[in-house]
Amino acid sequence: MTAGAMLDFVGVAAGYGKISVLDGVTLALGAAETLAVLGANGSGKSTLLKTAMGLTRMTEGGIRLDGTDITRLPAHRRAVLGMGYVPQTRNVFAELSVIDNLRMGAFARRDPIGPDLDAVFALFPRLAERRRVPAGTLSGGERRMLSIANALLLRPKLLLLDEPSSDLAPATVEHVFAAIRRIRGDWRLPVLLVEQNVRAALGLADRVCVMVRGRVALDLPAPQMQPAQLHALFMDGGVRARTDEAGRQRSQ
Amino acid sequence: MRTCPTRRIVLSMLMLTAAALPARAAEPTVPVGVIANLTGSDVPSSVDMVRGVQLAADELNAAGGVQGRKIVLITEDSEYRPQAGIEAATKLFDVNKVEAAIVFGGSSVTLPIAELARPKGKVILNTSASSAKLGGYPGTLYSTLPLDDIVGAQVGAYAAKMGVKSAAFIVPNNTFGTGLMDAAAAAFTAAGGTVVRKIAYTEGQPDYRPDLQPLQRAKPDAIISAGYGDDTRTVFKAARELGITAPWYVAYPSIFAVEDPAWLNGHMSGLDNGGLDSSTGQRIKAIYAQQFKGEPRPHYFYGYDAMMLLGRAMQKGGTDAAAIKAALPLVAKDYDGATGRIEWDDRGQRINPPMDYFAFRDGKLEPIAAPK
Amino acid sequence: MTQILVDSLVYAAEIAIIAIGIALSYSVLRFANFAHVQFAVVGAYLSYTFFALLGWPVVASVILGAVATGGIAVATDRLVFARLRGISPDGKMIVSWGVALFLRAAVASVFGGGARVFPLQPAPLSFAGAYFTMQDVTVAAATLLAIGALHLLLYRTKAGTALRALAGNPDLARTRGIPAERMIALMWFVGGSYAGLGGTLFAMQTRLQPNMDLIMLLPVFSAVTIGGLDRVFGAALGALALSLAQNLLISVDLGSLLTGQPWSVPTQFRDFIAVGTMVLILLLRRRGATAQAR
Known part of the structure; x- marks a missing residue:
């Protein structure tokens, strides 16, 4: 357990049904930190976020949110406690209008949501224009913005972003990442970011970790990350780097 | 195999009582088969039928039996199932060598038994089934109650x-x-009437308004109907809801279920099998009240008449089936039965049977005079 | 012709209110719940108990019967289906058959297998050549009201919107803080009450029998299939379409048109029409799906 961490995974093993994906992940997200999780397809990046939300079958380990053990809580309780999750796909309620999506984002709140609506519309003016249309008719970029706005309406303690750049045109990626920067700055939220787009992730993150076959193979401050290391981890499945890294971590 | 314990017990009891009668002496006897459903559905009616048959046999035996021999009843259970009915009949014909059997059961049981008896040349007396198809066994099957086609003709008339x-x-x-x-x-x-619409509805439907609407459009003076149970109630309900006001003339009003008595008052009349108030009927009804307490069901009277006709035919012609067949129509001519005069057509089915007429008044069926 | 329209509307009203509950539960839980039609029977018997046996006012009896059925539906979910959330839709469907059989046996053991009728004598009415009763009008009005209320619930309240969100994207709904199990309970309650109300109206129009679910089953599922399984108001439209098709087919005197002898399709063919339409829709939809896949 890491003192002062906003989100803390300790020896987490999890998967879907009989398939095991995460194999003992220990990872902490600091209180004002942006952590990028990189890795090849199938390395378990997205599963890590889903496990944080309680959408997978967790078999070992524990998860704490801001010091509270959430290991056994159902997904909706985690959301209420402050986990703001933005899935990669199926990230909006397609049948509902934009404004109803936002209202659903604030489902668990009893207080008026007007000020927060204004805030997310300021962040994504496009959504304000399209508030009456069904979310299913939005473009991919608009959906991602809506999904982020949705997560913000519960006033989360952190954001979990699952590949915010996937399937988007470069200009739109730029737009989305600019928004993430503003959230980090204005809303002071720690962000756990899963990305395929290494360049964009490195540009945003304070710290980077690389996942290989369900484990954290490398965990470094962003500026120290060498593209060669990354390359090795992505290409050979990280056998060598993981062994080195594991040895290094153990000796600490 | 047939191993139902209650059935065995009831059966052995009945056979014991039947066997107890001629046990006094080793006199020559005449076996007569009785097939009834002693288990299964409608057992009380069936038991009353057996009681009627027993009474007639006792009376015949007290008067000296037939051809100087005592009648012995051999009762078998049909369980109200065609298969059990056939097994019972086979046993009676082949093992007990009876020449004639008196049968209680629905058409589904009686028809296969008649089918079995015909090639064997045996005689069946039907006391309860009323399907018009039973008229298709002349020389084999004789009925003491009128068949549906006969009753139907009476309703039309x-x-x-x-x-x-x-x-x-x-x-x-x-x-x-x-x-x-x-x-x-x-x-x-x-009789000069015009049929404007004929509707045959599927049983067990939840709503008969769609069936009745064509009838309503045909605007008849009256509705002629037959039926029973819940379906008739649903039919009346549909008619009331559609605002149909034509009067109803029905066969067997006692088996109709009435939905709204107030609406039906003065709207329905019909006819049912009658003649039970004949002098013989009154006499044996009193005997029943003495022996068993309570009112006998109609099948008591039909059973009594069946055994009486059979006994008289045996006495007159002889105890083999051919002789019985020859004598039955002759003895029926001057037999004044418990169910009135029995007039048989050449199929052995009752025509011009005595009918009781009823009208629905004050929420119930009341006897009315026969129309002139 | 007016008669056909009136008959169709009334019959559609009887079917629709039950059908929308099935579509509602399909949209959220993704399985065809055969027990739903049996909830209708249970509701009918409950209303009958309150009204005919306890002598309560008719409107109170009907509402109470519906609410109690909603409660029974929620209890059924907690006791049975909540434990089976993870199994395949086919498995749930088979379990729902089992639940239906159990409820039918329970009703039969309490009330007996024989038929009963609501002691109501609605006045016959006539309008523009069509005959109907005050009860027909009540049934149609009650169904319209119920559908309207459901529309308000689903589209104008937070809980209803959450229910639609849950139906459209269950995982996302959970991660947005929507308590799925509570919403599912609400769905069972609404569906169960509507089934109870529909069953009561159906029984008032016809009669009560423990196995009356078998009479309702075909038209109800046919209506849901026509409407598109998970589309709640589609089910209501499906009921109307089916009812129109049935009544048109059995009312038209085909015989007079073709041969001069009056003859129409016998009324028992209603069920064949229901099944036929259902099969046709399923075939067309499948062909549509295959065409899209190409």
Whole structure:
């Protein structure tokens, strides 16, 4: 357990049904930190976020949110406690209008949501224009913005972003990442970011970790990350780097 | 195999009582078969039928038996199932060597038994089934109650006598309903009436308004109907909801279920098998009250008449089946039965049977005079 | 012709209110719940008990019967289906058959297998050549009201919107803080009450029998299939379409048109029409799906 961490995974093993994906992940997200999780397809990046939300079958380990053990809580309780999750796909309620999506984002709140609506519309003016249309008719970029706005309406303690750049045109990626920067700055939220787009992730993150076959193979401050290391981890499945890294971590 | 314990017990008891009668002496006897459903459905009616048969046999034996021999009843259980009925009949014909059997059961049980008896040359006396198909066994099957086609004809004639000029029919779509309807329509047309619509509805439907709407459009003077149970209640309900006001002339009103008595008051009349108030009927009804307490069901009277006719035919012609067949129509001519005068057509089925007429008044069926 | 329209509307009203509950539960739980039709029977018997046996006012009896059925539906979910959330839709469907059989046996053991009728004598009415009853009008009005209320619930309240969100994207709904199990309970309650109300109206129009679910089953599922399984108001439209098709087919005097002898399709063919339409829709939809896949 890491003192002062906003989100803390300790020896987490999890998967879907009989398939095991995460194999003992220990990872902490600091209180004002942006952590990028990189890795090849199938390395378990997205599963890590889903496990944080309680959408997978967790078999070992524990998860704490801001010091509270959430290991056994159902997904909706985690959301209420402050986990703001933005899935990669199926990230909006397609049948509902934009404004109803936002209202659903604030489902668990009893207080008026007007000020927060204004805030997310300021962040994504496009959504304000399209508030009456069904979310299913939005473009991919608009959906991602809506999904982020949705997560913000519960006033989360952190954001979990699952590949915010996937399937988007470069200009739109730029737009989305600019928004993430503003959230980090204005809303002071720690962000756990899963990305395929290494360049964009490195540009945003304070710290980077690389996942290989369900484990954290490398965990470094962003500026120290060498593209060669990354390359090795992505290409050979990280056998060598993981062994080195594991040895290094153990000796600490 | 047939191993139902209650059935065995009931059966052995009945056979014991039957066997107890001739046990006094080793006199020569005449076996007569009785097939009834002692288990299964409608057991009380069946038991009353057996009681009627027993009473007639006792009376015949007390008067010296037939041809100087005592009648011995051998009762078998049909369980109200065709298969068990056939097994019972086979046993009676082949093992007990009976020449004639008196049968209680629905048409589904009686028809296969008649089918079995015909090639064997045996005689069947039917006391309860009324399907018009039973008329197809002349020389084998004789009925002491009138068949549906006969009753149907009576209903058709009754409606015509009541001054109905145009009538629509509504009956359940089964052999009972359509057989009765066809006979009633023929009699009604023969008496000068016009049939404007014939409707046979599927049993067990939740709502008969769609079935009744064509009838309503045909605007008949009256509705001629037959049916039973919940379906008839649903039919009346549909008619009331559609605002149909034509009067109803029905066969067997006692088996109709009434939905709204107030609405039906003065709207329905009909006829049922009658003649039970004949002098013989009154006499044996009193005996029943003495022996068993309570009122006998109609099948008590039909059973009594069946055994009486059979006994008289044996006495007159002889105890083999051919002799019984020859003598039955002759003895029926001057037999004044518990169910009135029994007039048989050449099929051995009752014609011009005594009928009781009823009208629905004050929420119940009340006897009325027969129409002139 | 007016008669056909009136008959169709009334019959559609009887079917629709039950059908929308099935579509509602399909949209959220993704399985065809055969027990739903049996909830209708249970509701009918409950209303009958309150009204005919305890002598309570008719409107109170009907509402109470519906609410109690909603409660029974929620209890059924907690006791049975909540434990089976993870199994395949086919498995749930088979279990729902089992639940239906159990409820039918329970009703039969309490009330007996024989038929009963609501002691109501609605006045016959006539309008523009069509005959109907005050009860027909009540049934149609009650169904319209119920559908309207459901529309308000689903589209104008937070809980209803959450229910639609849950139906459209269950995982996302959970991660947005929507308590799925509570919403599912609400769905069972609404569906169960509507089934109870529909069953009561159906029984008032016809009669009560423990196995009356078998009479309702075909038209109800046919209506849901026509409407598109998970589309709640589609089910209501499906009921109307089916009812129109049935009544048109059995009312038209085909015989007079073709041969001069009056003859129409016998009324028992209603069920064949229901099944036929259902099969046709399923075939067309499948062909549509295959065409899209190409």
